[in-house]
Amino acid sequence: MVVQEFFHMGGYAFYVWTSYALTAVVLIFNVVQPLIRKRKSKRDLIMRLRRNLR
Amino acid sequence: MLTPWLSWICALLLIAGLYGGLIYAPPDYQQGESFRIIYVHVPSAWMSMFVYVLMATAGGVGLIWHIKIAEVFAKSCAPLGASFTFLALATGSLWGKPMWGTWWVWDARLTSELILLFLYLGYMALQSAFDDRRVAARASAVLALVGLINIPIIHYSVEWWSTLHQGATVTKLDAPSIHIDMLIPLLIMALAFKLYFFTIVLIRSRTEILEYECNSKWVSDLLNETEVSK
Numbered sequence: 618m619v620v621q622e623f624f625h626m627g628g629y630a631f632y633v634w635t636s637y638a639l640t641a642v643v644l645i646f647n648v649v650q651p652l653i654r655k656r657k658s659k660r661d662l663i664m665r666l667r668r669n670l671r
Numbered sequence: 672m673l674t675p676w677l678s679w680i681c682a683l684l685l686i687a688g689l690y691g692g693l694i695y696a697p698p699d700y701q702q703g704e705s706f707r708i709i710y711v712h713v714p715s716a717w718m719s720m721f722v723y724v725l726m727a728t729a730g731g732v733g734l735i736w737h738i739k740i741a742e743v744f745a746k747s748c749a750p751l752g753a754s755f756t757f758l759a760l761a762t763g764s765l766w767g768k769p770m771w772g773t774w775w776v777w778d779a780r781l782t783s784e785l786i787l788l789f790l791y792l793g794y795m796a797l798q799s800a801f802d803d804r805r806v807a808a809r810a811s812a813v814l815a816l817v818g819l820i821n822i823p824i825i826h827y828s829v830e831w832w833s834t835l836h837q838g839a840t841v842t843k844l845d846a847p848s849i850h851i852d853m854l855i856p857l858l859i860m861a862l863a864f865k866l867y868f869f870t871i872v873l874i875r876s877r878t879e880i881l882e883y884e885c886n887s888k889w890v891s892d893l894l895n896e897t898e899v900s901k
Contacts, residue, residue, distance in 0.1 A: 623693075623694070626704040626705070626707070627698060627703040627704035627705070628703070628704075629703065629704050629705035629769055632705055632708065632765045632766065632768060632769050633704065633705060633707050633708055635765055636708045636711055636712065636761075636762040636765045636766070637711060639758065639761055639762065639765075640711040640715070640758055640762065643754050643757065643758055644754075644867065646754075647750070647751060647754055647871055648871065651871055651874045651875045651878065652874065654875075654878055655874060655877070655878040655881075658878055658881060658882050659878075659881065659894075662881065662882075662885055662890065662894055663894055665885070666891055666894055
């Protein structure tokens with residue numbers, strides 16, 4: 618029952634959980650996006666250097 | 672380096688803050704359980720202003736002393752600041768609906784926060800509008816500095832104009848009018864958001880510098896050692 622009550626949030630479940638879910642999505646996106654970009658630009662740089670070596 | 676440490680501390684604080692906010696803190700006597708939105712709304716709102724001040728300051732430093740790293744830092748701040756502003760607006764809206772009966776009102780606090788979002792978006796658009804990174808940094812720093820006027824307007828908007836938004840409960844000179852059991856998780860969450868910001872901004876800045884300095888010797892040396900020779 619306690620777990621159910623927790624998810625029910627006194628009738629405000631939709632508002633509370635949507636807020637937290639939205640925050641989670643935005644925060645995770647802001648972690649993933651810079652990491653992908655870091656990897657990509659590193660790879661591009663390495664490719665360029667390899668070309669220059671030849 | 673610094674980022675693994677920052678991210679671990681940040682993760683721990685986030686877990687502690689979520690536990691405190693969602694489970695430990697008692698329900699509000701007026702707003703019931705819906706007040707728990709505070710633990711994502713208020714840190715986001717604080718960060719939206721904090722990041723802006725930081726961004727404008729770094730932009731100003733870059734403008735005056737032509738310090739490249741300040742320009743890079745300012746540029747890396749913008750997407751994070753925009754994200755926090757968006758979150759503050761969206762979670763505020765989700766809080767406003769059950770409490771005020773409306774998703775949105777054009778009052779001072781909400782409107783000035785919306786203007787902050789547009790300032791961030793304008794800043795990012797201006798950054799990407801120039802091919803020359805130094806020119807982009809200078810132009811957008813001017814925008815950021817002009818937009819700085821909005822920050823005190825946001826903060827004092829609840830005092831200057833009558834508004835639906837409640838007044839400050841923590842950031843005022845006398846003792847905060849919020850119960851200590853509610854306040855502690857809030858402060859933990861705020862700290863977690865701050866560490867999160869610095870972790871990401873460091874990653875972003877590092878990538879930015881790498882792209883920026885792609886022709887300089889130290890970058891090729893760095894990459895030569897690790898990857899190219901393979």
